[in-house]
Amino acid sequence: MASIHRPAAFGRRFAAMGLIMLAAVLLTAFTCNAAPATAPATAPAPVRPGTLVVTCLNIPDVQRGAGLLVVMQLPSGKVCLYDTGAAYPDRAAPDGWVGGANSGRDLVAPFLKKAGIKEIDTIFISHAHFDHFGGLLWLVDNIPIRRIVDSGYKFPAASPPAYTSELGQYEKLRETFQKRNAWQEAHTGDKIALDDALTVEVTAPPKEFFTQAYPEVRAKNDPPAHYLVNANSLGIRIKHGDVTFLLPGDIQAEDQVRSLLPSLPADALKCDILIAPGHGLHATKEFAEAARPKVTFCSVFPRYARGLPAWKVYGAVGSQVYATGIHGWLRATSDGKKYEIEVESPQAKR
Numbered sequence: 001m002a003s004i005h006r007p008a009a010f011g012r013r014f015a016a017m018g019l020i021m022l023a024a025v026l027l028t029a030f031t032c033n034a035a036p037a038t039a040p041a042t043a044p045a046p047v048r049p050g051t052l053v054v055t056c057l058n059i060p061d062v063q064r065g066a067g068l069l070v071v072m073q074l075p076s077g078k079v080c081l082y083d084t085g086a087a088y089p090d091r092a093a094p095d096g097w098v099g100g101a102n103s104g105r106d107l108v109a110p111f112l113k114k115a116g117i118k119e120i121d122t123i124f125i126s127h128a129h130f131d132h133f134g135g136l137l138w139l140v141d142n143i144p145i146r147r148i149v150d151s152g153y154k155f156p157a158a159s160p161p162a163y164t165s166e167l168g169q170y171e172k173l174r175e176t177f178q179k180r181n182a183w184q185e186a187h188t189g190d191k192i193a194l195d196d197a198l199t200v201e202v203t204a205p206p207k208e209f210f211t212q213a214y215p216e217v218r219a220k221n222d223p224p225a226h227y228l229v230n231a232n233s234l235g236i237r238i239k240h241g242d243v244t245f246l247l248p249g250d251i252q253a254e255d256q257v258r259s260l261l262p263s264l265p266a267d268a269l270k271c272d273i274l275i276a277p278g279h280g281l282h283a284t285k286e287f288a289e290a291a292r293p294k295v296t297f298c299s300v301f302p303r304y305a306r307g308l309p310a311w312k313v314y315g316a317v318g319s320q321v322y323a324t325g326i327h328g329w330l331r332a333t334s335d336g337k338k339y340e341i342e343v344e345s346p347q348a349k350r
Contacts, residue, residue: 044071044073044111044112044115047077048333050075050197050335050336051073051075051333051335052073052075052195052198052238052240052243052245052333052334052336053072053331053332053334054071054072054245054273054331054332054333055071055072055073056068056069056275056297056299056324056330056331057069057071057085057103057107057111057324057329058299058325058328058329058344059085059086059107059131059299059301059324060086060099060101061301061302062086062098062099062101064086064088064130064131065088065129065130065131065132066131066279066299066300066301066304067085067086067103067131067132067279067299067301068126068131068250068275069081069084069085069086069103069107069135069299070082070083070247070275070299071108072238074121074195074197074198075195075197075198076195076196076197078121078122079112079115079120080120080121080122080123080124080194081108081122081124082124082236082247082275083125083126083135084103084104084108084125084132084133084134084136084139085103085104085107085108085131085132085134086103086130086131086132086134087101087102087104087105087134087135087137089130089137089169102134102135102137102138103134103135104134104135104138104139104142104143105135105138105142107135108120108135108139108143112143119145119146120143120145120146121146121194122146122147122148122149123136123139123145123148123149124148124236125148125150125234126150126233126247127150127151127153127229127230127232127233127234127249127250128155128166128170128171128229129166129226129229129250132249133170133173136148136173137169137173140173145177145182146182147183148173148174148182148183149184149185149186149192149234150174150183150185150186151185151186151187151204151205151232151234152185153209153229153232154171155225155228155229157224157225159223159225160223160225163223163225163226163229164225186202186234187202187206187207188203188204188205188206188207188263188264189201189202190202192236194238198238198239199238199239200236200237200238200239201236201237202234202235202236202237203236203237203246203260203264203268203269204234204235204248204249204251204260204264205233205234205235206263210231210232210255210259210260211228212258213227213228214254214255214258218254227254227255230249230252230255231251233249233277235247235248235249235251235260237268237269240336241334241335241336242337243272243273243336243339244270244271244272244273245271245272245273245274245275245332245334246269246271246273246275246291247275248260248269248274248275248277249277250277250278250282251277251278251282252277252282253278253282253283256282256286256287257284257286260287261286261287261290266290268290269287270290270292271291271293272293272294272339273293273294273295273296273297273332273339274291274293274295274296274297274319276296276297276299276314276321279298279299280298280299280300280308280309280310280314280321280323281300281304281308281309281310282309283308283309283310283313283314284313285316288313288316288319291317292318293314293317293319294318294319294320295319295321295322295332296310296314296319296320296321296322297323297330297332298323298324298325299323299324300323300324301325302326303325304325305323305324305325305326305350306326306350308323310323311350320341322341322343326345326348327344327345327346328343328345328348329343329344330342330343330344331343
C-alpha cells in the first residue's frame with residue numbers, strides 16, 4: 001500500500017531553487033506531511049480521471065456534538081457522502097437551526113455547486129445523532145439523492161426526551177427514503193455497489209447488532225440511547241486498488257474493544273487512511289493496532305482538538321494525525337496505487 005504525502009514545505013511558490021530541490025527530494029523519499037491548500041473550506045478538489053478523492057469537511061461549532069461530514073468524489077465522477085454533518089432543529093431560531101447552522105445547506109450544497117454536481121449518488125449514515133445526520137434534514141428536500149444506506153438500527157427501549165426526538169426524526173427520514181425505494185440496509189460483511197473501481201465492504205454492525213450496554217464502564221450521565229446508537233454505527237471499508245480507507249462511525253472506546261474487534265477477523269480493519277472513530281476522542285490502543293492507519297483524520301471542534309487522545313494513540317502506531325479543528329478541511333486523493341494528503345491549514349500548530 002504505497003503512499004505519497006506532499007511535504008508541508010511545498011508552498012505555492014518557492015523563493016529559491018534550493019527549496020525546489022529540497023521539495024523534490026522529500027517527495028521522492030515519500031515524506032509524510034500535507035500540502036498547503038488555499039481554496040475555501042467547501043471547495044471540491046480538481047478530480048483527475050480515475051482518482052478517488054475523500055474530503056473531511058470542517059463542521060462549525062454550535063456547542064453541541066462534534067460533527068462528521070465526509071465527501072467522496074468517485075472515480076466514475078459520482079459524489080457520495082459518509083454522514084451529512086451537524087444540524088439541530090430549533091423552532092425558535094430565525095432559520096430553524098441552532099446557531100443558524102446546517103451542514104447540508106452550508107457545506108454540502110456549496111461543494112456540489114462548485115463541482116458542478118446536481119445529484120448525490122449515495123449517502124451513508126453512520127447513526128442517528130444530529131451531529132452526523134443533521135445535514136440530511138435539509139438535503140432531503142433540496143438535493144436529489146439516489147439512495148441512503150444505514151444499518152436499520154432502531155433503539156429498542158425508552159429514551160430521554162431529547163434522544164426520543166432525535167431518533168424519531170431520523171426514523172422519519174429513513175421512512176421517506178423507503179417510500180422512494182431509495183433505502184438500503186447494510187450489515188457486517190455486506191458489499192455495497194458504489195463504483196466499478198472500488199470495493200466497499202461493511203465492517204459493522206452485525207445483523208443482530210451490538211446489544212451489550214456495559215454500564216459499569218459508562219459515565220453516569222451517558223444513557224444507552226446515546227452509546228448503543230453509537231456502538232451500532234455503520235462502518236465501511238473502501239478499497240481503491242492498493243489504497244484502503246476505513247470509516248467506522250462514532251463507535252466509542254468501550255465498544256471498539258468489547259464489541260467490534262471480537263466480531264471481526266484480525267485484518268478486517270487494516271487501512272491506509274482512517275476517519276477516526278468517535279472523532280478521535282474515543283481512541284484505543286487495541287483499535288489503533290488493528291487498523292494501523294498511515295494517516296488519521298479526526299473531525300472535531302477546536303475546543304476538543306488539542307487534547308485529543310488520537311494524537312498519542314494513533315501516533316504510537318506510526319500514523320500521521322490531523323484534526324479539522326486545527327487543520328481545517330482534510331483531504332486524501334488516491335489513484336489506486338498511491339495517495340496524497342492535503343489539509344486546509346498545514347502550518348497550524350497543535
